[in-house]
Amino acid sequence: MRPVTEPASAPRPITDRRVLNIALPIALSNVTIPILGAVDTAVVGQMGTAAPIGAVGIGAVVLSAIYWVFGFLRMGTTGLAAQAQGEGNRAEVAAILTRVLMIGIAAGVVLILLQVPLLWAALSLSPASAEVETLARGYMEIRIWSAPAAIAILGITGWLIAQERTRAVLVLQLWMNGINVLLNLWFVLGLGWGVNGVALATFLAEWSGLAMGLYLCRAAFHVPDWRNWSRVFDRVRLLRMARVNSDILIRSLLLEAVFLSFMFLGADFGDVTLAANQVLLQFLYITAYALDGFAFSAEALVGQAAGAGSRRTLRRAVVVVSRWALGTAVVLGLGFWALGPVIVDLMAKNSEVQQAARLYLGWMAVAPVLAVASFLLDGIFTGATRTADMRNMMALSALIYGGAALALVPVFGNHGLWIALLVSFVARGATLAARYPALERAVAD
Template sequence: ILLQWPIFQGGFLISPASPAVEEAANTYMSVRIWSAPAAIALYGINGWLIASERTRAVLALQVWMNGLNIVLDVVFVLGFGWSVAGVAFATFLAEWSGLALGLWLCRDAMQRPFWNDLPRILSRARLFRMAVIHRDILLRSLFIESIFVSFLFFGARFGDVPLAANQILLQFVHLTAHALDGFAIAAETLVGNAMGARDRARLRRGAVLTSAWGAGVMVVFSVAVWAFGPWVIELMTTSEEVRIAARALLPWMIAAPVLGIAAWMLDGIFVGAMRTGDMRNMTAVSAAIYFVSVWILSGHGNDGLWMALLISLVARGVTLGFRYPALERAGG
């Protein structure tokens, strides 16, 4: 929050856009930055709820936040005419209210005096292992963010219309990843339990079963994008230019669920096995492949950019797949 001005200005210097887009982005970020503490705290709350296998609570939290966000968007943008600022304020309020609900959902943990567990909490070995895991996951997240942030920066070079189309279509990618989250979380639990029991057969069964279900859902998702994608794009923008640009890129969205299944499912499997070092390294490799692909495909415009993004997804799945046999061997 304290460094918001240099961060915003640095972003605009790295990836300049039209004055109208920069003004809208600055308005949005100037409001949204104040919900950063809530957004970060929600990662911890969601993680604790998922680890406690309280996935219904996670669902309730997400439904509340997104539902409130939608309602406030309608009120602030369509009702009050606040435009971009209205969208930002809606998300700001939704995230802070989500934090309040999340803390209430975790109230059982807060009722137990933490000092009874201090010796276990402050164990040097536990703290070191947790720090290593956090470091690996942080680096993995930074590599993934470097891909998506640079994707928007590179897309800005093609003009405002392609940039807006990319923003819309990225929602398809994020929605696909979220749709697979349930299977990835199930894989984390099953694989984690199998690793703890040193049961290799059980580990493989959990990994294969969740991946098979996830793959089936992703095929259905691809068909749904093919059937309903143009209609969803119509709902997400009123600009005919943006609609045309987004529809032209829709084939990449149809391919994304199927091409990304291995990366998303193996993420869950490796998290469950606590093989975070492999996740970090393979994500770094896929990020490098992405940037090389962007350079090689730079002559193909926005299509080349989307192709590079999907290549990075495939690369992450393939590289993690190469490390899976070692994970199985470690499991028993």
């Protein structure tokens, strides 16, 4: 019988090529996600009124917030599986896949069962108009039925990243988002189903994405380790997983509270400003997913280095990944500054929404550079499973955001709201940077 745990080999050298081999497929796959959001916005924008744009915006943000509460399943899986990979523990790598699939499916079923109070609570917090609220409710009532697939895909993605199988992640995202875009065009522009058509397209795409994800992980199911139930339900490993995931869960709740409050505070300025903010958030999502390509590289490489106990390799990974992430952030900012007005006009047909979005477009040019440290350090701390630090620094950053919003929004309106959001990114990066020396010290050469 093959050993389930092999001696950890000497860490592979961290090179620019290795970082890019991980980061570029992730960056490409993640960029398709905000592009999908932009297509959603652009498709309903062709209806010529602001309400459908605002409805899809609120509905998508609410469901994304609910699903990304379970972002711990993606992040925690990457850190734990990467460390098991670095230790040479193949059996644990397989058992982690089984655990995350079980958690994802179960969590999605619970959300379906609780959909009535969840959607009521979400919409009761939003001061949007009655028309926007009605459309948003219909959108969410359709999409909630793909919650098990959406959450399980998070775990599959994290598992693949831990093994540096980022090309498989790219295949998964292209498959799922390509289907979504095609169905969007058919259902909304072809059949005239409006906001509900956008929701149905996403529902079908997410279930097809789960099927593709299981296919990409098929090699893990050809060996018995994935169904070694004594290992899958091992108390010590489950407790460690629970600790890591609970820290990330709290961190994710705080982060989503920041974004939800941003959307709801923006709704106070009316449907046009709400729609303009939704258009501009697509720039921020593109930034986040592009920089996450390098953050995910840090998760895999730092996790493997921590599992192998190599501080030198960990430090080298941080340096190389940081260099690429900063360069990417500068390029994104310049691109948004040069092409922002054209992108806005493509996404929104309504002239009032276009004019409102241009008023705040300048913040998108500086956002990538201000946010790069927060994204990259999230990846570093996830890979090292230093999740208590992530939780605590996110709490501090949320408090700083709340103070900035209270001080700036009454004076500067929607400009103040955007400044407060950018301040939260800077605060997250600075506080995590202060904790980085302790992370290095915990990894013994």
